[in-house]
Amino acid sequence: MLKLSDYAGISPKPDLQLLARLADKLSPKRLLHINSTKEGGGVAEILNRMVPLLGGLGITVRWEVIRGDQRFFTITKKIHNSLQGLDETFTGDMWDYHFTVNEKNARTLDLDADAVFVHDPQPVPLIKFRKNGLWIWRCHIDVANPVESVWNRVSAYASSYDAAIFSVSKFARQIPLNEFIITPTIDPLSEKNLDMGQNEVCKVAEKYQIPLDKPLLLQVSRFDRFKDPNGVIRAYRMVKKYNDCRLVLAGSSATDDPEGEAVIREVQEFADGDPDIHILLLPAFSDRDINALQRMASVVLQKSLKEGFGLTVTEAMWKGKPVIGGNVGGIPTQIMNGVTGFLVNSEEGAAFRIRQLLNNPDLAARMGENAREYVRNHFLITRQIRDYLFVWYAMLNKSKSVLEL
Amino acid sequence: MNPFVFKQCTNVLKSAQRKAGTIGELLQGITEVSEASIFHHTYQYFLKGHVLEYTNDFAQWVGESLEEHTLAEHLSGVDPYDFSSVELLRETLTAVVRDYLSRFPQPRPALRGNEFSFNESVTIVFPTGIVAHNLAEFLQALRYIDGSSIYYHFYEGRIHGVFGPDDFSQWLKDQAGEPELAGKLRHLDPFMYDIEGLRKLIIHVVEHKVQTDMETL
Numbered sequence: 001m002l003k004l005s006d007y008a009g010i011s012p013k014p015d016l017q018l019l020a021r022l023a024d025k026l027s028p029k030r031l032l033h034i035n036s037t038k039e040g041g042g043v044a045e046i047l048n049r050m051v052p053l054l055g056g057l058g059i060t061v062r063w064e065v066i067r068g069d070q071r072f073f074t075i076t077k078k079i080h081n082s083l084q085g086l087d088e089t090f091t092g093d094m095w096d097y098h099f100t101v102n103e104k105n106a107r108t109l110d111l112d113a114d115a116v117f118v119h120d121p122q123p124v125p126l127i128k129f130r131k132n133g134l135w136i137w138r139c140h141i142d143v144a145n146p147v148e149s150v151w152n153r154v155s156a157y158a159s160s161y162d163a164a165i166f167s168v169s170k171f172a173r174q175i176p177l178n179e180f181i182i183t184p185t186i187d188p189l190s191e192k193n194l195d196m197g198q199n200e201v202c203k204v205a206e207k208y209q210i211p212l213d214k215p216l217l218l219q220v221s222r223f224d225r226f227k228d229p230n231g232v233i234r235a236y237r238m239v240k241k242y243n244d245c246r247l248v249l250a251g252s253s254a255t256d257d258p259e260g261e262a263v264i265r266e267v268q269e270f271a272d273g274d275p276d277i278h279i280l281l282l283p284a285f286s287d288r289d290i291n292a293l294q295r296m297a298s299v300v301l302q303k304s305l306k307e308g309f310g311l312t313v314t315e316a317m318w319k320g321k322p323v324i325g326g327n328v329g330g331i332p333t334q335i336m337n338g339v340t341g342f343l344v345n346s347e348e349g350a351a352f353r354i355r356q357l358l359n360n361p362d363l364a365a366r367m368g369e370n371a372r373e374y375v376r377n378h379f380l381i382t383r384q385i386r387d388y389l390f391v392w393y394a395m396l397n398k399s400k401s402v403l404e405l
Numbered sequence: 406m407n408p409f410v411f412k413q414c415t416n417v418l419k420s421a422q423r424k425a426g427t428i429g430e431l432l433q434g435i436t437e438v439s440e441a442s443i444f445h446h447t448y449q450y451f452l453k454g455h456v457l458e459y460t461n462d463f464a465q466w467v468g469e470s471l472e473e474h475t476l477a478e479h480l481s482g483v484d485p486y487d488f489s490s491v492e493l494l495r496e497t498l499t500a501v502v503r504d505y506l507s508r509f510p511q512p513r514p515a516l517r518g519n520e521f522s523f524n525e526s527v528t529i530v531f532p533t534g535i536v537a538h539n540l541a542e543f544l545q546a547l548r549y550i551d552g553s554s555i556y557y558h559f560y561e562g563r564i565h566g567v568f569g570p571d572d573f574s575q576w577l578k579d580q581a582g583e584p585e586l587a588g589k590l591r592h593l594d595p596f597m598y599d600i601e602g603l604r605k606l607i608i609h610v611v612e613h614k615v616q617t618d619m620e621t622l
Contacts, residue, residue, distance in 0.1 A: 014413050014533075014551045021531055144518070166420070169522035174422045181418035181524065328518065336457070337469075377552075390417045394527045401441055402565070405531040 001052050002189065004382070010188050011382040019382060021405050022389040023057035030060040030133075031392070032113035036076065036122035038065050042184060042311070043119050043140055049187050050385050059389075062113070066105040066123045071097060076122040082150035083121060083143045095153055099125050115392045124157045134395050137161040140184070142171040142308060142329065163395055165388075167309050168330050178398075180391050183333060184309050185384040186318060186375070192287040193318055196295060204292035208248075210278050215245045215358055218297035220290055220316075223251045223263040226306040228326070230270045231347045233277065235303065238351035240276075243358045250280040250293055294319045298364070299357050303350050304328055314379045317341065317371035322364045324353045334379065340371040409537040409576045411546055413554040414530045414561060416452060418445075421523035426514040428471065431463065432502045434523050440491040441525040444564075447485045447494060449526060451560045451595070460596050461485070463498065463521075470519045473512050476505045486595065489568050530557065540581055540618070544611045552600040559603060560595065573607065586614050 004016060031054065035043050047063055054061040068076070075098050078088040106129035115134045118126055120141065127135055137158050143151065143166075151173065158164060158175050165180045166172035172179055186193055205212050217236055221227040229249050236247040249267065252260075264281065271277040282289060294300060300316035300323045307329030314334050316323050323341040325331040335341035342353040357364040377383075397403055421442040425431040435443065446462035459465045459481040468477030479501050488494040515521070533554050537543035547555075562572030569575070570591050578587035589610050598606060 012551060012553075014415065014531075014553050017533075018415055018529065018531055022529075169418065169420055169524055170424075170518060170520065172420050172422075172522070179420035179422060181420060336453070339457070386415070387417050390415070390527070390529060393529075394417065400527075401525070402528045402530065405529055 001056075002049065003056050004053055006189060007380075007382050010376075011380050012377055015380075015382045015386050018405070019386045019389065020057065022386065022393055023054070023059055025393060025405065026389060027058035028060055029114040030062070030112075032111070032116045032133075033061070033063045033119065034066065034109070034116065034123050034126060035063075035119035036066050036068070036073075045190075046185070046187075046381065046384065047119075049190075049381055050388075053385060054389075062110070064109050066102065066109070066126070068101045068105075068122075072101045073122075079121050079150060079154065080141065082147040083141055083154065085145045085147065087147060088150075090150065099128075102126050103129070117388065118161070121154050124154055127157055127160045130160075134163075134392065135161045136391065136395070137164045139164060139166050139171075142168075143173045144171055146173070163391065165391060168333050171330075178395065180387075180394075182384060182387045182391070183330070183379065184311055185379045185381045186311060186314050187381045188318065190287065192291050192315060194291065196288075196291055200288075201292045201295045204289050205296055207289070208278065208280055208293075210246065210248060210296070212296060214276075215243070215298035216248060216296055217245055217299050217301060217354060218248045218250065218293055218316075219301040219303065220250045220293065220312050221302065221304070223249075223260050223267060225263060226304055227251075228303050228305050229263070229267045231305075232301055232303050232350070233267070233270055235301075235347045235350040235354065236277070238348065239354045239358070242355055245298070245354075245358065246276045246278065248278045248280060248293060248297070250282055250290065252282055252284065252286075290315075291319075294321060297321055299324060299354050301350065301354075302326065302331060303344065303347075304331065307331055310334070311379075313341075314375050317368075318375045318379075320368035320372045322357050322367040323371065324350055324357075334374075336370075336374065339367070340374045341367060406538070406580045406582075407576075409543055409546075409572075409580070411533040411535040411537070411550050411554050412530055412557055413533050413551055414528050414557040415553065416449065416526040416528050419525045419527055421525050423523040425521040425523070427511065428467065428473065428476065428502060428506060429511060431467070431521055432499060432506070434521070435463065435495060435498050435502065438523050439525060440495075442523050443491050443495050443498070445524055445526045447483075447498075448560065448564055451556060451600075466515075466521045470515045470521070471512055473505075473509075475509070476502065479505060484596075486563060486568075528561075540583065540611065540615055543576075543581070544608065544615055547604065547608050547611065552604065555600050555604050555607070559607075583614065586611065 033047055037044050051061050051063045075094045082088045102125040112131050113133050117136050117138050119138045155175055163178040164175055165182050167184055169181050219232050294316045300321045302313050302325040304326040309330030313323050313325050325335045327343040327345050335343050337343040344350045421438050423434055425434045450461045459468050459477050464477045464480035467473050483497055485494050533550055535546050537546050558572035574587040574590040577583040
């Protein structure tokens, strides 16, 4: 089982020191996390790591998952989409059912804790069954431009909490309570981010038949039009006039997503049999392969037109790569333009920055180093755990903006 | 002589629940938000650890998102350390924006998603466990303490409690009996270095003094 000491020498020492101090202050208080799935998705991934780490620090920590049937999850998926601006149809029954399932869960779950972190909109009505303690709503999605009627329903629950946490300032929406901003993070000790030898990197290149004979441009993302894969190909073609290189577009095969399949076909057609364009359909659980692909790249792209936080940017930055990202969603929070990577607003902009990096290895190396350090200081899981305890502690000392430990 | 106790600090952002999409809205925001928010977007700009084009969040947004470089330069020219209170700084910032608006037409609003978000921060200060009893120990500690400790003493040190000099030069003058060295640190331009650059420079200045002392008969 992972321990905090496993992160020594990787995470910044002050983060680990503060984590231990905060845990010491808060111990033996009881912390409860509630979300709607044990597996799959970024929230479960982080909780899987966070819960044992906090337990090792003396906090009594539990993680509960609400149960629901297909109808419930169809409704919560619609709520999720509408909070991100997609128009969905709702009836009063659906909202009643959302509440009823939470009410049933409240009867079976042990909600007795000193601090309760409720993740995302699925379990948000649980606040109505609060027994005691501090309740914090952790909203992982961008709710800046939601369908108003849906937001009104969700915020009616959310406003009963003691505090809310959003991932980026611009994803937040006004609720009359304390709103904190805590960015998502990556785990440097996970398969996707662990250090890896050159041998393994070469083996993965062989496996996917990618010759390492010229500089490699890479974009790892779902095959989705918002990730602009064809725009990346157009940028690559502009670069190719000046610099010989290969392009790898890697994403999951998304067999359950008909639109994903259509996008893959479009991208394959658009690539037009160019032997230097490699379109990889990765199976599920390809974390190690993605890790290797990121390490073999000279330049990594995330040229999204619309994006959530976009943690693939941080993953590549952690491997010391210069990343060129679309100026959307959470990408500008990760890329400090010109320092830890480049932000672009067009295919032409992307092509120009790629050429700049390919022709200036010193700049690419310096930017990659800055990027890795920036991730070390801002986007590792230990910082996120620290911040959760920080918010808990700050809420117990509500009126103060400076706290001495 | 009291020893120098190295501390470090960490912040968590708190939303001030207000956004601005135009210069007019930015002006309104600067006029009305809490002191804590003005403080965060100006004094705590150095938390980013890198030297960027402009020297506070307001200027950075006006320059990057609205592409109003003249106003961005004017806002960047406001040195928060010239003021003895956040309210006086607020007055100057609003005067700069008002003056600009009176002379130039209102520019386009920011694109959706690029609005300015007003924030505040909550800070936790905690000890590093490192203490310096003399100049040599002080020099040695500077080499190894975390960057957040340099940030805390060099930047936040000027504004905790009363507005004044940074913690390093204060200690060098009052406790270590080194007023000349203190003066040199006090004259370092706080806007021109990232934290690591600043560390190197402070070490260079202090090391020169330690060497000179050791060579003096």
